[in-house]
Amino acid sequence: MSARFRTDPEPDPVYVELVSAMFDIEGSTWIAGLIFTGLGLYLAIALNDPITAAITLAGAVVQIPRIFLLRRFRRFRRAAGGTLPDARTAATWELRYSLGLILFSALLSGLCLRMFAIGDPVFQMLVVGMMFGFCSGVIARLSVRPLVCGLALMVTVVPIAAAAWVTPEPHHDILAVGFLLFLVAALGTVRQGYDAARRHITTAQEMSTVARNDPLTGLLNRFGLRQAFARIVPTSAAPMLAVHYCDLDGFKPVNDRHGHPAGDVVLTQVAARLRTILRPTDLAARVGGDEFVVIQSPVRHGIEVAAFAETIRACFVEPYVIRAGEVRVGTSIGSTLATAPRPDLDRLLAEADRALYVAKEAGRETVE
Template sequence: MPAGAETDDVYAALVAELARIALPTTIMAITLAAVGLFIAQVLGHAFLFAAVAVGLLASACKLALIVLQMRRLARGPLARKEARRWEWGQILTTIGVASSVGALVGTVFAQPRMDLQMLATGLLFGYCSGVVTHLSVRPFIAAGALLLAALPAIVSAAWGGGMSHGILATMFSLFLVGALQSVLSAHRTAIRQIRLRLDMAALARSDALTGLANRLGLRGAFDGLSATGNDSVAIHCFDLDGFKPVNDRFGHAAGDALLQELGARLRLLLAAPALAARIGGDEFVVLQPGVRHVEEAETLARRIVHALGAPYQLGTQTVTVGLSLGFACAPSASADLDDLLREADAASYAVKRRGGGVAAGGLGGAREQERRAGTMRV
C-alpha cells in the first residue's frame, strides 16, 4: 500500500484528529476578535466589522462542532460515511475563519498604516502556523485555509507599491509555499503514525498464529454488537479431538500448520459480523450475531463441523481431527458474553462425554425461553 494511502479506518482516524483542536480554535477566535475589532475600529470600515463577525461566528460553530464530535468519538470510532459528514462541518467552518482572516489582512495591506500591518502580519502568521500544525491531517482543508488567508495579503502587498511591499509580498509567497510543503509532510507523517497505531491495536486483538481474533478481540466484537431488536446472539465453543497426536507424531510445526489452515477455513466460512476467535491452544469460539431462531445457530454449528472436520493436507501427510462443539444463544439485548461462554463450553464438554450428536435444550426456570444451548460432535 502506498505510504500516503488512506484506508477507511485511517481516514476515520484522521478526521477524528480534527476534533482535538479546541484550544487553538479558541485562541484564534480571541486573537481574531481583539486584532480584528481594533483594526476595524481604527479604519472605520463596516466591511471589516462584517468580516470579523463572520470569523467569530465560524469559530463558534467550529467549537460547537468539536464538542459534538468529541462526544460522538467517546462512543467509538467513526464509519467512513459518518466521518465524511464531520469533515464537511470542519471544511465549512474553516472556510469561514480563513476567509475572515484573508479579508482582514488583505484590506490592511492596502492601507499605509505600518502599525496595523504589523498586527495583521502577526494575525496571519499565527493563523497559518496553527493551520499547518493542527489541520495538516486533512491536507486539502489546510491548503485551502492557507490560500484563503494568505493570498489576499500577498496580492494587496504586491499592488501596494514600493520596494518594501514587493519584498513583503515575495516573502509571504515563499512562506506560503513552505507552509504547503509542511502540510504535505505532516500529513504523510500522520498517516504513518495512525497506521502504526491501528496495526498495534489490531495485533493486540488478534491471534498471531491463525490471524483470528483473540480473547480481547472477541470481547471487543461482542461489546460492539447492537443491543436493539428482537434477535439473539449465539456463541459456539469447540476444541479439536486428536490434535495432540498430530503434534506428537508430526511435530509442532505440523500442528501450527493445521491451526493456520483451520483459521483460514473459518474465515471463508463466516461472513461479517460473525467472527471467529482462538482463545487457547486448540480452543476456538465463533460469535454469531443476528440469530432469529435457534435453528440458525444449529445450522452454522453443522457447517463449522463439516468444514473443519474435512481432512487437512500437511506436507505429504493427510490428517483428520474431530470437533466437540457446543453453542448457546441469548437475546442480544440481555446477552452476557461470560454466561454464553460458560454455557457453550459446558455443552461442548457434555457432548464429549456422550460421544456425539446434536442437541438443543432450555436451561429451565425463568430463563428457559430466553436461552438455549446445543451440542455437536464429529
C-alpha cells in the same frame, strides 16, 4: 460529496483516525474567532470603514457553524462507539470541516488585504500578526490532513504576499518575499507533521491488532474476543446470543505425524472456513492450541443455536490440504444460549466448555 482530501492513499483505518484528529480543536477555533472578531471590530471602529466591518461580521458568522460542527461531530462519534464507522463517513466530515476552514481563511486574508489597501502600517502590523498566529495554529492542529491544511495556508498567505508585492514602498517587496518563504517553510512543516502522525497512528493500530488477534490465524484472541464481546448490544427484536466452543478432533495426530508446520496450515484453513460462515455480527476467536470460540449474535430463536452449531461442524468435514497430501480433522462443539440483557462472557465460556466436555464424552465430532 465524500471524496478524500489526500496526498497519499492512507489505509482506511488510518484515514479515519487522521480525520477524527481534525475535530479535537474546539478551543483553538473559539480563540481564532474571538481574536478575528475583536481585532476586526477595533479596526472597523478606528477607521470608520464599512468594508472592514462587513468582513468582520462575515468571519464571526462563519465561525458559529464551524463550532457547532465540531460539537456535532463529537456527539456523532460518541454515538458510533468512539470512532467513525467507515472511511466514506470520515470523508464526508472532512469535506464539511474543510469548507468552513477555507472560507474563514479567505475572510482573514480579506481583512489583511483591506488593511494593505488602506495603507496604515500600524494596522497592517496588527493583521499580519493575527495572520501568523492563525497559520501557526493551522500548522499545529491540522497537519494531520496536509492537503486541507496546505489549502488553508495558501488561501491565507498568497493574497497577502501579492498585495505586499504590488504596494509601491520598497520594503513591502521584502515583506512579500518573507510571506512566501514562510509559506514554503510552513508547507514543509505540515508534511513532516503529517508523516509523524501517520506513522504514530499506523504503529498504534498495528500494536492493537497484535494485541487483539491471533498471529497465526488472524482470528481474535481471548483479549480481542473480550473487547469485541463488550461491544455487542442486544436488541428487543433479537435479545439473545449463543457461544459455541469448538475443539478439533484428530488434530494431535496431524501434528505428531506431519509436524507443527503442517498443524499450522490446518489451523489457518480452519480459520478461513470459519470466516466463510460468519455473519458480519458474529465473532470467531482462537482461544487455545486447537480450540476456537464462535459468538453467534444476534439469536432470535433458540432453534437457531443448534442449526448454526451444525453449520460450524459441517464446515470442518472436508479434508485439509497440507504439503504431504490431505488430512481429515473434525470438531466437537459445546453450545450455550444467553438470554440475559448483559451476559457475562466468562460464565458463557464456562457453560460452553462444560457442554463441550459432554460432547467429547459422547463421541468425536459431536454437537452438544
